[in-house]
Amino acid sequence: MRKLGLIGGTSWHSTIEYYRYINESVNAHFGDNTNPPLLVYTLNQSLVHRFQVESNWDGIAELLIETARSLEKAGAESVMFCANTPHKVYTTVEAEINIPIIHIADATSEAIKSKKVNKVCFLGTKYSMLEDFITQRIENQNIEVLVPQTNQIIEELHRIIQKELTYGTILPESKKYVISVIQNLVDSGAEGVVLGCTEFPLMIKEADLEIPIFNTTEIHAKAGVNFILKDLKK
Known part of the structure; x- marks a missing residue:
């Protein structure tokens, strides 16, 4: 199985749904309790919301770049932003990392x-x-x-x-x-x-x-x- 990095925390309530769905689907694929190799990094949503209010999208991009690089170093072969709004800086982040981002x-x-x-x-x-x-x-x-x-x-x-x-x-x-x-x-x-x-x-x-x-x-x-x-x- 390929190793996937999840950038979550925006919010953690929906990140749980990502984690649950991916695990359930992989379990179903194998017909047992085989779990996928997931790496989950939780962002500080309070900080992300503050940056949004300040229109500091460069700050959000930097958070995502730093996080994606951490996941890449940990072995992730691709990453996902577990929310829609972070995709505003998708192109910026994509240009700064070496692994693909699965676009929502x-x-x-x-x-x-x-x-x-x-x-x-x-x-x-x-x-x-x-x-x-x-x-x-x-x-x-x-x-x-x-x-x-x-x-x-x-x-x-x-x-x-x-x-x-x-x-x-x-x-x-x-x-x-x-x-x-x-x-x-x-x-x-x-x-x-x-x-x-x-x-x-x-x-x-x-x-x-x-x-x-x-x-x-x-x-x-x-x-x-x-x-x-x-x-x-x-």
Whole structure:
């Protein structure tokens, strides 16, 4: 099996889901309790959020570069950012390390195409909704992406992520609000929803909606499993 490095902690709640899914999938592949060679590095989310507020993306890039290099030295053959927003500095980090980074948007695009969905809505942090470092990469695969159009909605979704979900708090009124935002985007033509924050799947489940849900946590983790097992599938 190939050795994979997970850069987590943003948040640790969703990082647990990555770790669980990858281990469960590898166990299932072998039909026993064989575990994959994972290296997990937990970032300080408080520091990352502070850098985001300060627009210090260079600082976030440096954190990720230092972390990726540590994992590379420990034997990782590839790494993953266990969240969507860090991919804003993907290109910067990629240029400074010697191992590949499995991109969350590439894995998500493949999942959308496999369902033959042509138009999706995307919910995430305000950084990933207002900027296109995730959505454009999906649109490059001939998939139309809708995002909320008002700052009020974008800010409220961001608040729910950072003030509730990253602490493991799921409030019924917030869940109702998120579902209403998704429904409005469905009314605008969305055929599926990309949960483009790895905390949203803690709140929104398949049974909550009538359209396909693209859980970026699970999709990205599956791409990690494919990397780990790639040499065994030849």
